[in-house]
Amino acid sequence: MRRRLPPDKERKFKYMVKTLSRTSRFDESSQFVQHGDTSVREHCIRVAQTAYYISYRLKLSVHEEELIRGALLHDYFLYDWHETSWKNSIHGFTHPTTALKEASRDFRLSRIEKDMIKHHMFPLTVRPPRSREGKILCVADKLCALQETIGGRI
Numbered sequence: 001m002r003r004r005l006p007p008d009k010e011r012k013f014k015y016m017v018k019t020l021s022r023t024s025r026f027d028e029s030s031q032f033v034q035h036g037d038t039s040v041r042e043h044c045i046r047v048a049q050t051a052y053y054i055s056y057r058l059k060l061s062v063h064e065e066e067l068i069r070g071a072l073l074h075d076y077f078l079y080d081w082h083e084t085s086w087k088n089s090i091h092g093f094t095h096p097t098t099a100l101k102e103a104s105r106d107f108r109l110s111r112i113e114k115d116m117i118k119h120h121m122f123p124l125t126v127r128p129p130r131s132r133e134g135k136i137l138c139v140a141d142k143l144c145a146l147q148e149t150i151g152g153r154i
């Protein structure tokens with residue numbers, strides 16, 4: 001999917017990724033595979049870019065910084081979920097809580113960012129996100145996961 005943001009939004013997005021990389025453990029997630037040959041870090045950047053692009057194209061009123069940061073941190077769980085273990089067998093259900101815990105160690109998160117991270121796996125997890133930003137993230141995450149999982153095979 002081609003996601004072209006206007007130059008000012010593109011600059012803002014890159015600045016936020018750079019800042020996050022400098023001020024947290026975000027870059028550690030490049031060691032872990034998410035789907036196919038995509039690392040967790042690449043996945044999170046792609047999802048955040050897609051979420052930002054959806055809000056821009058559909059002219060949705062959102063808190064842009066929170067949308068970007070919440071999306072960048074949505075899979076901030078910092079472990080390899082492909083290793084065989086009991087914990088990893090339920091990764092799909094538990095990692096939003098782990099990501100929220102880890103992200104809360106490094107940042108003072110807003111209500112919207114917490115909602116985004118905690119509920120991004122809906123409908124796998126029971127509760128849907130309440131915020132518009134969380135709903136956009138849910139869609140962007142699924143689109144990217146699908147692209148990363150089957151995109152290289154077709």
Ligand SMILES: [Fe+2]
Binds near residue numbers: 075096
């Ligand atoms: Fe996730």
Ligand SMILES: [Fe+2]
Binds near residue numbers: 074075
């Ligand atoms: Fe994700």
